[in-house]
Amino acid sequence: MTEPLSSIKSIVKYNKNKFTMLYDEVAIEFPLTIYINQEEFATMVCSPRDLEEMVIGFLASEGVIRFKKEIKQLTLDPDRGFAYVELYTKEIKNQQYFSKRFIGSCCGKSRQFYFQNDVRTAKTSMITSTITAEQCIHLMKKMQETSLVFINTGGVHNAALCTSNELIVSRSDIGRHNALDKLYGYSLLNGIPVKDKVLVFSGRISSEIITKAAKIGVGIVLSKSAPTDLAIQLAEDLNITAVGFIRGSSFNIYSKPERIILE
Structure with missing residues (x-):
């Protein structure tokens, strides 16, 4: 049975000096505590679907595992x-890098400031592939159209792993990093190589998102929202092309623009 991502709540709507009782569809927030070898490792706040993918992707991005x-x-x-x-190993490698922690669904500060394993697991992109400007716009539109939970609630982030022409898989979650972990977990579970793939994302490009992209191994990140200055610096350092404000027929390229070409 597929877990629901939203629920119906009664609300009071104000419009034009009048209150009206209505029902609204809202995104579900779900806490998940991960135990590794019977030891509590982390608690994540997420959307209650594709949890196996998310756990595997999270552990891989944190450097606990490399392969399924x-x-x-x-x-x-x-x-x-x-x-x-x-795990087959009873001891987590570099355990001193980890600590039991709460990982929220909100934006928050980038974990790269706090955890040394980010430095270990983030990879500099070496891809030479390109994507056209029209393909960037097409992939963003396609991702947004396929997310019914976002259309119905507006309360989740969307992320998709794509080729230059089409979506391979898309995932939604209340947490931006959770959606990316689900994509990473999906690629590990299904043996999908990611180095030549494109990451399409609905939210703001923070330094955390660039760090996640580097851990997954993609070299192009497309977003409908804005980047932060630190994210741009990090994208330059990690050789990642960051594209933001993909809306309508326009967008901005903030780093490594040579990978985005005209028809």
Whole structure:
């Protein structure tokens, strides 16, 4: 059974000096605590779907694992909000880099300022592939059109892993980084190489998003929103093309513009 991503709530709407009782569809917020080898590792606030992908993608982006085959068993208990991961190794590599922590769904500060494993796991992009300007616009439009939960609630972020021509997989979540972890987990579970792929994203490009993109291994990030100055600096350092404000028939290229070409 597929878990719902939204629920119906009664609200009071104000419009033109009048209050009206209505019902509205809102995004569900779900806490998930991850245990690794019976030790509590992290609690994430997320949308309650594609949890296996998210857990695997999160562990890979944090440097706990590199491949799916390192996981002996992954058990989900969605009713209680737990994910139990058993690794073949009994000891987490570089465990001093990790600490039990709460990972929220809001924007927040980039974790790169706090966790040394980001430095270890973020990869400088070496791709030489390009994408046309029209393809950038097409991929953004396609991603937004496929997210019914966003259309209905406006309360989630969308992310998609794409070729230059089409969407491979798209995921939605209340947390920006959770949506990216789900894509990463999907690619690991299905053996999809990501170096030549494009990451399409609905939210603001923060330094955290660029760090996540580097951990996944993509070299082009497309967003309908704005980047931060630190994200642009980080994108330059990691050789990632960052494109923002993809709206209508225009966009801005903030780093490594040589990968975006005309027809």
